[in-house]
Amino acid sequence: MPVGYSIYVDTPSSIHQKVDPRTKLVAMIAIFALAMEFQHPLILGLLMTMVILVGISAHLSFMRFLPILIGASWFLILGVVIWPAYIHQGRVVATLFGLNITSDGLLFGVAMGLRVGLLLTAAGVWMMTTSPQKMTLGLLKMGLPYKAGLTMSTAIRFVPLINAERTKIIEAQRARGLNVGRGSPLSRLRKYVAIIGPMVLRSVDLAEMLATAMDARGFGARDGITAITEIEMTAWDWAIIAFCVIAVLIGLVLRLLGIGVIVKGFV
């Protein structure tokens, strides 16, 4: 069971239980690299579909991807609105306010929206299939100093605590007549100071208390730590990593050949 806040979904799938967290991290980085190598909406769309299918094969319901897809759709709209103003190559499909909207500009806009969607989906699948503990453990095994690893897992653990503090602070300020839902956007923003101020101070206070408590229990007294959960790379892990590396290399070659590129000179 994960401790604290995370979007991790505990299922008995092989991706959850058998694939090493380091492999999943490498796979996510490979997807990020592929997302940057291609500009064509078709390829980016295919990659995104593939990532969602991987998620579904890990027993994640499609509904879990919905918030990510909704978020990504905003970037899609933004891409389609903004990029045609900068990309003028290709066939002119319309003229708006004296500006020529080209097919390449539209395609590039869609691709940029899909690229963000792909990044979000890949990060989402990684987080939903890797528990925070294993995530930290994977990073520690990759050479991350254990103090940094602890900082990371503590940050995750602190989210529900801070959230509980936030609820109490809102209750306390509401009892003093604070109504953040009323007034102009500017005055509402100013009202939030009454909530954010104590929250920041309480967070610092909590962090200080935790640090003192850990010092008192001898944290950092000796180098080298042991982990409750052990992880180990299997042949499958190496195969997945090899596949990812090959895919990124092929993507790089295709990029250099201009395949999957709509507009040269743009990332």
Place this chain on the structure above:
Amino acid sequence: MSNSQSPIIEMRDVSHSYGESKTPALDHINLRIAPGDFVAFIGQNGAGKTTLAKMLNGTLIPTSGDVIVGGHNTREAGLDVLARIVGFVYQNPDQQIFSKTVRDEVAFGPRCLGLDQAEIEKRVRHALELVGMEKDAETYPFLLGRGQRQKLAVAAVISMSTSILVVDEPTTGLDLRGTRSIMNLLCQWNQEGRSIIIITHDMNIVAEYARRTVVMAGSRILADGPTRQVMADVEILKQAFLEPPQITRVMNALRGRGFQFPKNVFTVSEFYEEFKKALTERREP
């Protein structure tokens, strides 16, 4: 509470459950509190005291039943209405303090209520005088000690001039001096005719200050009556996993050793008087 006096707080068959929980946090609570009363809610952790208190300012709305505060049903009354009637001091003052000066912190509540500047200044002055912090008006609140910050939190609610003041664990983390100071403050405020409700585990505080005590256990009210009457009922206290104040227990132990003490002794000064009397009686048979 006498029947002739209309209550300032009335809870009618109030039940409450958090989320999907099948165990109610409050189970069919009926309660009436008169204006100017000083009531203590006692009970072990999870008994439902804080949930009940949060019903009073509309922070929580009951799953069933009604809470009527100052004639307003909390289901319908908005935040603005209830904040003018009920002041709530939370256990940890740091969960509400955020201003740059003590003065600004105390002025925050009246400002939220939309009062004019002259009235705000008047209230701030009065609240700071009451808690004895006039000299700290321009101090940065986080430079104050824990006890002073707790006083500031009380002052910040007092400045709202509500007719009900709910204080959750008023003495947690305070030394004896801080505890006395806060409790005397609440008494003073109570003498102005305001209703005070405290939620506490400190039986000595209850015995010394509260006129009425409500014992809660298992989300229900186990006993409700004059503090002395409730404190004398050892069986009820036992059911709620509570014990009478230490001095009462000392007296009970001495009673078993031949001393003739009355049952309703709850404070050190009462004990002293009774003990003096008993010793005199022993010397003069």
